[in-house]
Amino acid sequence: MTQLEFAQRNIITPLMVKVAQAEGVKPQELARLIRLGQAVIPLNINHKIKKPCAVGKGLSTKVNANIGTSTDESQIKGEIQKLKIAIKYGADALMDLSVGGNLIRMRKEVLKHSSIPVGTVPVYEIAVRAYNRCRNFLKFDAQDVLEVLTEQAKQGVDFFTIHSGVTLRSLAVLNRNQRLMGVVSRGGAMIASWIKYHRQENPFYSQFDRILEIARAYDVTLSLGDGLRPGSVLDATDKAQIAELKILGNLARRARNQGVQVMIEGPGHVPLDQIETNVALEKKYCGGAPFYVLGPLVTDVAAGYDHITCAIGGAIAASAGADFLCYVTPAEHLRHPSASDVREGVIASRIAAHAADLVKRKKSAILWDKKISTARRQRNWKKQIALSIDPDKAKEYRLSSKPKLSNVCTMCGKYCSIKLMEDCKKK
Amino acid sequence: MTQLEFAQRNIITPLMVKVAQAEGVKPQELARLIRLGQAVIPLNINHKIKKPCAVGKGLSTKVNANIGTSTDESQIKGEIQKLKIAIKYGADALMDLSVGGNLIRMRKEVLKHSSIPVGTVPVYEIAVRAYNRCRNFLKFDAQDVLEVLTEQAKQGVDFFTIHSGVTLRSLAVLNRNQRLMGVVSRGGAMIASWIKYHRQENPFYSQFDRILEIARAYDVTLSLGDGLRPGSVLDATDKAQIAELKILGNLARRARNQGVQVMIEGPGHVPLDQIETNVALEKKYCGGAPFYVLGPLVTDVAAGYDHITCAIGGAIAASAGADFLCYVTPAEHLRHPSASDVREGVIASRIAAHAADLVKRKKSAILWDKKISTARRQRNWKKQIALSIDPDKAKEYRLSSKPKLSNVCTMCGKYCSIKLMEDCKKK
Numbered sequence: 123m124t125q126l127e128f129a130q131r132n133i134i135t136p137l138m139v140k141v142a143q144a145e146g147v148k149p150q151e152l153a154r155l156i157r158l159g160q161a162v163i164p165l166n167i168n169h170k171i172k173k174p175c176a177v178g179k180g181l182s183t184k185v186n187a188n189i190g191t192s193t194d195e196s197q198i199k200g201e202i203q204k205l206k207i208a209i210k211y212g213a214d215a216l217m218d219l220s221v222g223g224n225l226i227r228m229r230k231e232v233l234k235h236s237s238i239p240v241g242t243v244p245v246y247e248i249a250v251r252a253y254n255r256c257r258n259f260l261k262f263d264a265q266d267v268l269e270v271l272t273e274q275a276k277q278g279v280d281f282f283t284i285h286s287g288v289t290l291r292s293l294a295v296l297n298r299n300q301r302l303m304g305v306v307s308r309g310g311a312m313i314a315s316w317i318k319y320h321r322q323e324n325p326f327y328s329q330f331d332r333i334l335e336i337a338r339a340y341d342v343t344l345s346l347g348d349g350l351r352p353g354s355v356l357d358a359t360d361k362a363q364i365a366e367l368k369i370l371g372n373l374a375r376r377a378r379n380q381g382v383q384v385m386i387e388g389p390g391h392v393p394l395d396q397i398e399t400n401v402a403l404e405k406k407y408c409g410g411a412p413f414y415v416l417g418p419l420v421t422d423v424a425a426g427y428d429h430i431t432c433a434i435g436g437a438i439a440a441s442a443g444a445d446f447l448c449y450v451t452p453a454e455h456l457r458h459p460s461a462s463d464v465r466e467g468v469i470a471s472r473i474a475a476h477a478a479d480l481v482k483r484k485k486s487a488i489l490w491d492k493k494i495s496t497a498r499r500q501r502n503w504k505k506q507i508a509l510s511i512d513p514d515k516a517k518e519y520r521l522s523s524k525p526k527l528s529n530v531c532t533m534c535g536k537y538c539s540i541k542l543m544e545d546c547k548k549k
Numbered sequence: 550m551t552q553l554e555f556a557q558r559n560i561i562t563p564l565m566v567k568v569a570q571a572e573g574v575k576p577q578e579l580a581r582l583i584r585l586g587q588a589v590i591p592l593n594i595n596h597k598i599k600k601p602c603a604v605g606k607g608l609s610t611k612v613n614a615n616i617g618t619s620t621d622e623s624q625i626k627g628e629i630q631k632l633k634i635a636i637k638y639g640a641d642a643l644m645d646l647s648v649g650g651n652l653i654r655m656r657k658e659v660l661k662h663s664s665i666p667v668g669t670v671p672v673y674e675i676a677v678r679a680y681n682r683c684r685n686f687l688k689f690d691a692q693d694v695l696e697v698l699t700e701q702a703k704q705g706v707d708f709f710t711i712h713s714g715v716t717l718r719s720l721a722v723l724n725r726n727q728r729l730m731g732v733v734s735r736g737g738a739m740i741a742s743w744i745k746y747h748r749q750e751n752p753f754y755s756q757f758d759r760i761l762e763i764a765r766a767y768d769v770t771l772s773l774g775d776g777l778r779p780g781s782v783l784d785a786t787d788k789a790q791i792a793e794l795k796i797l798g799n800l801a802r803r804a805r806n807q808g809v810q811v812m813i814e815g816p817g818h819v820p821l822d823q824i825e826t827n828v829a830l831e832k833k834y835c836g837g838a839p840f841y842v843l844g845p846l847v848t849d850v851a852a853g854y855d856h857i858t859c860a861i862g863g864a865i866a867a868s869a870g871a872d873f874l875c876y877v878t879p880a881e882h883l884r885h886p887s888a889s890d891v892r893e894g895v896i897a898s899r900i901a902a903h904a905a906d907l908v909k910r911k912k913s914a915i916l917w918d919k920k921i922s923t924a925r926r927q928r929n930w931k932k933q934i935a936l937s938i939d940p941d942k943a944k945e946y947r948l949s950s951k952p953k954l955s956n957v958c959t960m961c962g963k964y965c966s967i968k969l970m971e972d973c974k975k976k
Binding site for chain 2: 194259355420424427429438454490492494
């Protein structure tokens, strides 16, 4: 049985208890959220990990880091290094988005080394296999889709992003309504190309019931992908995006009815003032399913710094109710990310998640701020550094610039405001 | 006459025309905003610069970069290097916050090399002079205050941050209402210490009329400092902060009545959901004066990454009506910033400013996003890089990772969604 099926039968599982404890919520409350489809625990029955987590309403905002080979960079070793960095710096989940080299071996390594849930986008492997088979990545059929999904589920993948909402109907809406950037989701573009090539409905949509059977058998959580997400702030919240979202909402209902845990992927490039609306629409159309946002990026102009545009959008989205933030690295739009890009991406999204938790879960979240500010007031550098979101960087900065007075920093030196006020009180 | 006095007499100056053109607004409209005190042009009559700017309602959001020596790091050369970097990467204004070494020479160099408006916090020089004179930075009187203000105004400083709102009354409110972090403004702490030491009212408050005379004579814009700003999200929007803000509102009215341009400094460490309220309160209490925010930082935990907490808060503040963002660098809370910290700080705040302008000035601001996304769709890498917020970084990233196919990037390689959709259309 899946965690959702247990919850539907009012059974609280050991996994729910463990995750609820980590969240500081009652297991009954978590079970209730899972039953309502407002929270998920992405964990395959075949995957053993140290740090499972729940994603959803009333829970702390989670951060996902993407890793994976590309057709240009296909070293498994380098990707496992990135996995370790992502976990070290605090990612709650990982996605293996590999499309280059040996995908099965890569995934095996990822599943083995990861202490946190692992997701994939199965259409990548399906397309790569088709290409390897007949030099055309579109030469696959429904059977190939189900085969790869089954294999990946058996292997232990915790969540699948499937682009089931890119359908004949949503693509017709896209075609009728001009857009600056078209389809910018890699999986979405593959499906759109497949539909055009085969003149058939998307197998991730037409075979949805069979996909649910696979997901249910291994308790793979479905992440319904937003293949038509806006790739420019000019395209945000347009008709194609909303048409797809409504389809995802219907599919989410079907998934829950079959006992399959489900979350919804969200945009994308979205101007700051449309983010709250995007969250509200997702919650409305998808029955309150957890919302997994890719950014949102609040402007298109910041290539090289999209971890920052993502942090701005993610903080706003999560404070408005988004549950899961997919990181974006500084490499977005420019290159395959390096290990240091991964670190920067994870930290930026964790900042966004925590800033949002200060709104959503103020009482528990603010303890961290209270502790670090107390250490700062005491000018207890060791403690302040240990409590920083990235103690390695804080320490490196501190050591790089030594003050003459050991209890201040080189920014203000002896005119440190905190020191002045302390001296002032002493007099 | 000051720009405000001209505006009060319905005279449109050549400076107003120049600045209005750069903003894409009508000179009459800018003059109206200045007359109402809702916009300022910080430019000393003794300072010639290439890129003056206006700050205020309906105008693009501006970014300020702080530079300056500290008691630990007092090399003028290094600071001038930072000035150049700040200007190169797009700061609209600079503040020289020096407290170490030869302050007069430093300021002279800054004024000479800067093509953008320059601000200072005069109490720093006043305190440093007192210290040099008698080994006690608090041994200064009202006459010393006016002397330094006059000298700096003559020298050509475009705007002064003065902490006139740290008064016997606002400090009494602070003392009555417990706070985690106390006073975290360097200038605010100096004034608070002075008040306690001398048991007299803050000279920046008691001598406000004489300060206005100096500012008026050189058209120095006053930036009324928030000496009691919160230094922790736990202290945000507390009674001391609001008590000071109300005092600043009264002083702003007095300044405008004397023809002196004025803006208001704002917090500080503020949780995401209190930012909009902070902007609304400033506009309400200060008659719509331009709001110059220091962040706001949306959490206390991100030492080493406070350019990101600042970008999140700044984007939200500016989209809600804040007009001027003071950058924060990754070095905040840890060390005197390096040149690379300055660059990162400027870019992060410019991202926030532009994300906010997409809300406040959508029509004009979105053209940039349209251009870069068009280049991205065309996979015109040269153009995309040139249009990026930091072309140097975008170029460096692009060159560091070369794809096999020249018209994609190494993230998706041949599975580039944009390329797939293009191929799809061709078929």
